[in-house]
Amino acid sequence: MTAPLLRIEGLGKSFGDRAVFSGVDLEVARGDRIAIIGASGSGKSTLLRCINVLERADQGRVVLGGEPVGEEVRRGDRTETRYSEAALVRLRQRVGMVFQQFNLFPHMTVLGNVMEGLVTVKRMGRDAAARQALAELARVGLADKAEAYPAHLSGGQKQRVAIARALAMEPEVLLFDEPTSALDPALVGEVLDTIQALAGEGRTMLLVTHEIGFAYHMATRVLFLAEGGIYEQGTPDEVLKNPRRPLTQAFIAGHRRFSF
Amino acid sequence: MTYRWDFAPILDNWQALAFGAIGTVRLFLVCLVLGLSLGLLVALMRRSRHGVLRWLAIGFIELFRNTPVLVQILWFYFALPMLAPVEISPFGAAILGISLNSAAYSAEIYRAGIQSIEPGQWEAARAIGMTGLQVLRRIVLPQALRRVLPALTNRGIEIFKMTTLASVVAYVELLQQGKLVASLNFNPLEVYTVIGALFFLLLYPLVRATYALERRLARSDA
Helix, strand or coil, X not given: CCCCCEEEEEEEEEECCEEEEEEEXXXXXXXXXXXXXXXXXXXXXXXXHHHCCCCCCCEEEEEECCEECCEEEEECCEEEEECCHHHHHHHHHHXXXXXXXXXXXXXXXXXXXXXXXXXXXXXXXXXXXXXXHHHHHHHCCXXXXXXXXXXXXXXXXXXXXXXXXXXXXXXXXXXXXCCCCCCCHHHHHHHHHXXXXXXXXXXXXXEECCCHXXXXXXXXXXXXXXXXXXXXXXXXXXXXXXXXXXXXXXXXXXXXXXXX | CCCCCCCXXXXXXXXXXXXXHHHHHHHHHHHHHHHHHHXXXXXXXXXXXXXXXXHHHHHXXXXXXXXXXXXXXXXXXXXXXXXXXXXXXXXXXXXXXXXXXXXXXXXXXXXXXXXXCCHHHHHHHHHCCCCHHHHHHHHHHXXXXXXXXXXXXXXXXXXXXXXXXXXXXXXXXHHXXXXXXXXXXXXXXXXXXXXHHHHHHHHHHHHHHHXXXXXXXXXXXX
């Protein structure tokens, strides 16, 4: 058996007195597509953000490709994890992220946004970086917008540029944090199509979403977060069609109420 | 009242005023560069994770913001040489007073600009593997500087006019030379009118240039 690409061990996170989750274990194999669902405040986004250390977990650790991220140091009677800048830079090149609010760099063109990581982080020459960035833009269908500024794009286009920006770094894992939640309903489809195409390439991804139908079609595994942890998990059929535990059942029923 | 304006003595003394103008522009350029770059450094220190740097920055800002530049220039010129074995020229004292004061003010302008950048910009840049310094240099500062350009322009104008304070230590600048010309020819009305006009003529084109810069930077807007 090969080691999982990504392993989360006993991860816990609190904001002040409020524990968001604790003791979360998860193994992600290459090619897994994991949808993370749950009510607002159940810690879906926080869990995702702990994986690339935009948020620092209080307990537990993240192991990527067999190597723990960060360095565990004993301090008195407890261990804490320290992250060197170099370790974070390495981690984030291997784990890409797409945000709910796109977070494109408004002072750069679309091409500039996609090139930025290649030039600044990967130290690639500008010409080579521009060629690769254009190829990534072509993949999300926006090569013709290369010279436009983000302010001139629709929400759906912005999110596709953000996806191209993450892809350009050639990450092994892609994290999607509610990628369609900030979009006009008419624009959700084009972003989901783009993500679906990436799924078709066998990419490893974790997706926090409220699009239950999309999760059902796209995911290889579904996690339902509640009560400070992974409350129920399984295949999309198991969790979304035949949930076994009461909170999952109530959540799915709520989402189905207005389907037709 | 009929006053007969007579600009002839000023024309006769144009060389003295030209010297003054050169002195003003020289002091302005040095203080502009030093003040605005030191201000950025202090603003970054103020955001540092290290408490010592943070407190040094705050102490510096509060000290130089809450004392008059005129007092600072006099202090550097007359008092500092009594404390330390340094000889300081009028030019040096004026540079210290005006630059440090401007650094304190502009540090707060930079801080406001940096703080106004959405956390999502930092996160997106870090998420593609950029280091903190790279995020600052490539993502945050270019946007922050653009936002605070009007406030920095204000600072620059202020620095230009603060150069007149250097006359208190007899530094050769426009006002100092004007005073000289006026006292020799008993024509303060003409002289100070001309000095005022010269300041306007020197400053206004610079201000127009910053407007042009603002427009150029606005090309990414919708």
